[in-house]
Amino acid sequence: MSEERGKRGRDERRSQLLLAARQVFASKGYHAATVDDITRAAGVAKGTFYLYFDEKRAVFYELIRTFFDLVTEVGGAFAGEVPDRAEYVRRLEVAAARICELFRDQRDLVKLVYRESMGMDPELESMVREFYRRIARLEAENVQLGIDLGLYRADLHPLVVAYAQIGMVERILLGQLSDRSFPAEPDLVRQIVELALRGAGR
Amino acid sequence: MSEERGKRGRDERRSQLLLAARQVFASKGYHAATVDDITRAAGVAKGTFYLYFDEKRAVFYELIRTFFDLVTEVGGAFAGEVPDRAEYVRRLEVAAARICELFRDQRDLVKLVYRESMGMDPELESMVREFYRRIARLEAENVQLGIDLGLYRADLHPLVVAYAQIGMVERILLGQLSDRSFPAEPDLVRQIVELALRGAGR
Amino acid sequence: MSEERGKRGRDERRSQLLLAARQVFASKGYHAATVDDITRAAGVAKGTFYLYFDEKRAVFYELIRTFFDLVTEVGGAFAGEVPDRAEYVRRLEVAAARICELFRDQRDLVKLVYRESMGMDPELESMVREFYRRIARLEAENVQLGIDLGLYRADLHPLVVAYAQIGMVERILLGQLSDRSFPAEPDLVRQIVELALRGAGR
Amino acid sequence: MSEERGKRGRDERRSQLLLAARQVFASKGYHAATVDDITRAAGVAKGTFYLYFDEKRAVFYELIRTFFDLVTEVGGAFAGEVPDRAEYVRRLEVAAARICELFRDQRDLVKLVYRESMGMDPELESMVREFYRRIARLEAENVQLGIDLGLYRADLHPLVVAYAQIGMVERILLGQLSDRSFPAEPDLVRQIVELALRGAGR
DNA sequence: TATGAATGAGCTTTCATTCAT
DNA sequence: GATGAATGAAAGCTCATTCAT
Numbered sequence: 001m002s003e004e005r006g007k008r009g010r011d012e013r014r015s016q017l018l019l020a021a022r023q024v025f026a027s028k029g030y031h032a033a034t035v036d037d038i039t040r041a042a043g044v045a046k047g048t049f050y051l052y053f054d055e056k057r058a059v060f061y062e063l064i065r066t067f068f069d070l071v072t073e074v075g076g077a078f079a080g081e082v083p084d085r086a087e088y089v090r091r092l093e094v095a096a097a098r099i100c101e102l103f104r105d106q107r108d109l110v111k112l113v114y115r116e117s118m119g120m121d122p123e124l125e126s127m128v129r130e131f132y133r134r135i136a137r138l139e140a141e142n143v144q145l146g147i148d149l150g151l152y153r154a155d156l157h158p159l160v161v162a163y164a165q166i167g168m169v170e171r172i173l174l175g176q177l178s179d180r181s182f183p184a185e186p187d188l189v190r191q192i193v194e195l196a197l198r199g200a201g202r
Numbered sequence: 203m204s205e206e207r208g209k210r211g212r213d214e215r216r217s218q219l220l221l222a223a224r225q226v227f228a229s230k231g232y233h234a235a236t237v238d239d240i241t242r243a244a245g246v247a248k249g250t251f252y253l254y255f256d257e258k259r260a261v262f263y264e265l266i267r268t269f270f271d272l273v274t275e276v277g278g279a280f281a282g283e284v285p286d287r288a289e290y291v292r293r294l295e296v297a298a299a300r301i302c303e304l305f306r307d308q309r310d311l312v313k314l315v316y317r318e319s320m321g322m323d324p325e326l327e328s329m330v331r332e333f334y335r336r337i338a339r340l341e342a343e344n345v346q347l348g349i350d351l352g353l354y355r356a357d358l359h360p361l362v363v364a365y366a367q368i369g370m371v372e373r374i375l376l377g378q379l380s381d382r383s384f385p386a387e388p389d390l391v392r393q394i395v396e397l398a399l400r401g402a403g404r
Numbered sequence: 405m406s407e408e409r410g411k412r413g414r415d416e417r418r419s420q421l422l423l424a425a426r427q428v429f430a431s432k433g434y435h436a437a438t439v440d441d442i443t444r445a446a447g448v449a450k451g452t453f454y455l456y457f458d459e460k461r462a463v464f465y466e467l468i469r470t471f472f473d474l475v476t477e478v479g480g481a482f483a484g485e486v487p488d489r490a491e492y493v494r495r496l497e498v499a500a501a502r503i504c505e506l507f508r509d510q511r512d513l514v515k516l517v518y519r520e521s522m523g524m525d526p527e528l529e530s531m532v533r534e535f536y537r538r539i540a541r542l543e544a545e546n547v548q549l550g551i552d553l554g555l556y557r558a559d560l561h562p563l564v565v566a567y568a569q570i571g572m573v574e575r576i577l578l579g580q581l582s583d584r585s586f587p588a589e590p591d592l593v594r595q596i597v598e599l600a601l602r603g604a605g606r
Numbered sequence: 607m608s609e610e611r612g613k614r615g616r617d618e619r620r621s622q623l624l625l626a627a628r629q630v631f632a633s634k635g636y637h638a639a640t641v642d643d644i645t646r647a648a649g650v651a652k653g654t655f656y657l658y659f660d661e662k663r664a665v666f667y668e669l670i671r672t673f674f675d676l677v678t679e680v681g682g683a684f685a686g687e688v689p690d691r692a693e694y695v696r697r698l699e700v701a702a703a704r705i706c707e708l709f710r711d712q713r714d715l716v717k718l719v720y721r722e723s724m725g726m727d728p729e730l731e732s733m734v735r736e737f738y739r740r741i742a743r744l745e746a747e748n749v750q751l752g753i754d755l756g757l758y759r760a761d762l763h764p765l766v767v768a769y770a771q772i773g774m775v776e777r778i779l780l781g782q783l784s785d786r787s788f789p790a791e792p793d794l795v796r797q798i799v800e801l802a803l804r805g806a807g808r
Numbered sequence: 809t810a811t812g813a814a815t816g817a818g819c820t821t822t823c824a825t826t827c828a829t
Numbered sequence: 830g831a832t833g834a835a836t837g838a839a840a841g842c843t844c845a846t847t848c849a850t
Contacts, residue, residue, distance in 0.1 A: 029321055030321065031233060031321070114320060115320040115321040115327070116318075116320065116321030118316060118317035118318065119231050119232060119233065119317040119318030119321050120231075121231075125317070129380050129381070132377065132380075132381065133381050133383070136377060136381065143402070146402075150404065151403065151404070152402045152403060152404060153400075153402060153403065153404040154404075155396075156393050156396060156397065156402060157385050157387055157393065159377075159384065159385055160374060160385065160387065160390070160393050160397075161397070161402045163370075163373045163374045163377040164370040164373065164374055164394075164397050164402070165370075165402070166373050167369035167370045167371070167372055167373020167374060167376075168365075168366040168367075168369045168370045168373075169369070170369055170373070171365045171366065171368050171369020171370075171372070171373075172362060172365045172366055172369065174369075175334065175338060175361075175365040178331050178334075179331070179334065179335050179338065181335070182361065183359050183361055183362065185359055185362060188362070191358050191359065191362050192366075194357075194358060195358065195362075195363070195366050195401065196401075196402070197401075197402075197403045198355075198401050198403040199397065199398075199399075199400050199401010199402060199403055200345070200348075200354045200355060200358060200363045200366070200367070200398070200399075200401060201353060201354060201355070201399045201400040201401055202352065202353070202354060202355040202356075
């Protein structure tokens with residue numbers, strides 16, 4: 001039981017450090033943030049950091065991975081039993097709504113990912129690429145499903161469409177976060193779904 | 203004439219350093235690259251760098267701005283005399299083709315921009331944001347034009363559509379650059395134009 | 405108790421660095437001395453310096469200020485209960501003796517102050533000026549006291565006399581330190597006191 | 607004759623650089639001043655500096671030496687035919703007046719000498735020491751003369767008195783230059799002479 | 809003589825990481 | 830486990846000096 005308590009204590013410390021790091025990174029950026037900043041924000045001594053993480057990068061990796069997992073989860077929820085058209089559309093709406101929520105609730109992580117994840121490190125960079133590759137493939141399957149259901153046209157490459165939809169969504173949501181004159185659309189989710197399903201053309 | 207030569211010589215050195223920096227940054231990333239790396243790549247002594255740039259960041263800024271200018275130019279070429287539908291479509295095709303070219307010909311710059319431009323610096327970060335804001339506004343005007351011409355539906359906010367199209371294009375092109383299993387589509391430009399005009403739905 | 409030890413350890417390290425800096429500065433001069441020289445002399449790593457001082461200048465400031473404090477202390481000991489003539493003379497003798505000691509015992513500091521304190525920095529320079537202003541004012545009060553006691557003539561401005569006495573003392577003592585053919589006067593203190601009280605005239 | 611003109615031109619350039627250096631050094635200090643600052647102030651190109659001086663230090667040396675020569679000249683004018691008491695006093699008055707003028711007219715040089723001459727360089731430092739040694743010896747001879755004439759007491763070592771008088775004068779004049787609350791004594795020269803001849807005692 | 813672009817040694821400072829307590 | 834003092838590699842930047850033109 002003391003082991004149990006020890007483990008729980010250990011996990012709490014880790015989370016405490018992760019949370020502190022997330023905030024510090026989000027506010028100063030990865031490079032400007034020092035390990036000292038993080039431990040001070042977490043209220044522990046500097047050396048403690050290295051009891052939970054091998055190096056500064058490690059905690060950054062973990063944060064990025066957390067975000068990727070959250071996104072992948074949304075994308076993955078689409079799969080499953082082959083649905084009919086109505087169900088497909090419904091799933092799309094759910095996914096769009098959840099992604100919007102995600103960007104809203106995890107602003108800190110969003111900042112990290114879109115500000116620095118690429119420029120960090122060859123290793124992390126390939127992790128990011130791998131993420132896009134995976135999620136694009138996932139989405140391409142969904143697109144293929146949409147084609148099979150007759151919802152999407154068949155003359156476009158599913159992977160191209162997948163990348164297009166990913167980019168569309170991320171740029172809209174980033175715009176909403178950082179462009180102060182972005183329209184306060186209450187039905188942004190609807191617009192995203194419309195764009196994905198029917199496009200801008202009439 | 204000696205002034206002429208001096209000026210030309212000066213500009214050549216600058217370009218030489220810019221080119222070297224572009225390559226070094228693209229291969230090692232901004233933070234891992236040292237001023238020494240750059241000057242060694244340019245075949246000059248370290249101090250020479252500071253005859254042409256105030257600091258390391260300055261050369262990075264200039265490269266980013268260069269890319270932004272190239273993109274803005276493509277977006278701006280759309281404007282002008284109010285066209286008819288056919289002309290609008292033709293312009294769209296030209297712009298898409300030029301953006302594709304741009305991403306292909308300026309891989310180094312693309313890498314810099316999408317890897318590190320955001321995580322650098324508050325100053326640069328706001329330059330990047332400003333860029334997106336500006337180009338989104340530019341594109342939103344084009345979208346409005348498309349609506350007026352009856353090419354686009356009127357029930358979507360032009361700025362949202364603009365961001366969507368920007369994200370769509372950039373994610374597709376980045377995917378093409380970095381996803382090794384991206385389909386070698388010879389008609390990628392056409393697919394982009396189709397997506398922009400008619401969307402993925404049937 | 406560990407806090408006690410920590411604090412004591414910290415103070416010792418600081419003193420160790422201050423001492424090393426004092427020696428290094430005295431022998432090579434501030435500008436020629438590097439932080440590396442100082443830490444090597446102190447037997448610690450370079451980074452350790454910055455755990456105790458914000459910058460190279462800071463340690464110099466502290467050394468200069470130390471000397472100024474020592475001198476000011478001597479000058480200040482003069483004040484207090486209004487004395488009679490005999491007491492005044494006795495205090496003068498004590499002060500002269502202590503200043504001589506000070507210059508002898510703190511040669512390193514004397515070197516620093518008279519070699520470089522002025523040329524360092526606007527900030528330090530004004531500290532030096534402030535020191536002279538303060539000590540001159542202090543001494544001027546003593547002179548006024550001497551005038552009141554009938555020991556000094558009343559037709560000279562006390563502040564002028566104060567500056568004169570300060571310069572007299574410092575130049576004599578500096579001469580003794582650096583002019584190898586300076587007479588080895590065993591009664592230098594007496595001569596200084598005589599000069600201050602009665603001057604060179606007969 | 608062209609050689610004549612060349613020589614004159616050369617000397618003018620030199621003086622131009624010396625003057626510029628004097629101003630630049632006086633305003634920024636020796637270390638903060640760059641060769642570039644000097645040549646820019648002189649209106650010539652950087653390389654030109656090295657056609658007239660071997661190194662940066664050289665011009666500083668020359669400026670310091672100039673000041674020393676001016677002072678030495680004043681001190682030396684005292685010597686000559688053995689005078690009587692009245693003549694001695696008159697010469698003292700003249701010397702005091704000229705030193706005051708010197709400090710007033712050559713503020714830039716005074717700043718240089720008293721701010722940085724000591725901390726520069728072992729070589730320059732020994733030049734400064736040599737200067738003090740020489741001028742102290744010179745003044746000691748004058749003091750001996752005063753003793754012989756019965757103007758000065760014989761129980762003080764002439765060299766000690768010499769240093770005392772030098773220090774007295776320099777500190778008073780420096781105080782006047784930098785202590786903003788220094789009394790605007792119109793008869794400062796008289797007070798200096800009084801202090802030198804009769805001291806502060808009554 | 810005059811120029812000013814080029815050089816490169818050398819400095820201060822930072823900070824991720826280690827380790828004795 | 831927790832601490833925080835100590836480490837030392839590493840990098841940006843300056844500027845006296847040189848030299849081809």
